[in-house]
Amino acid sequence: MRILNNKGMSLIEMLIVMAIIGIATPLILVFFVANMRGYAGTNHYIGQQYELQDAIRYIREDVEAAKDVIIYRDPSNPTVVTRVGFIKPGSTEQRVWSFESDPLSGWLYLKVYNDGDLTHPPDSQSKMVENIDISECKFDYREELAGANTYKHLMLYIKMKKDENKERNFQEVIKTEFSVRYKSVTLN
8 A cells, every 4th residue: 555645744734733732731730739739738727726625725725634734924014814824733843834935936736844934945836836916815814603503714815827828828716615613713
């Protein structure tokens, strides 16, 4: 059998193929880049949730293990709780949780004191949750009388700082309530 046309591809055919590739490649790249940003944003969002869950879990463990709870109030405004401390039964160690900030960021901090001396100095390991909106974060303590019963509640309000560089960000204030009904609570 004899091949009649053995010239190969014409210049027109090559230009058409190159034009199709030139049109299709940017479209494919747009979808690829958008999916990569979505993946990074989702990972950031999940990371924030895990960070917050871990911090809340650590505070809950301190509440459950504590015999004494110390509520530190702002001397200039006694309705504002600045720090919360927990002391385990038979221990002199006090675990103090507080919100702290610098001009760029805020964080939930844990400091450990033993007989009044700081034994766990503030360092990167003491920052439990970073990049929080310090204006929305606080501890709150309330006592409610219901008949002969007194209900004591310690609340934690925490909100992540808006991250402009990420696709997704956890933007709601999370309110967690801890019952300290059977704990000895000291107001300072």
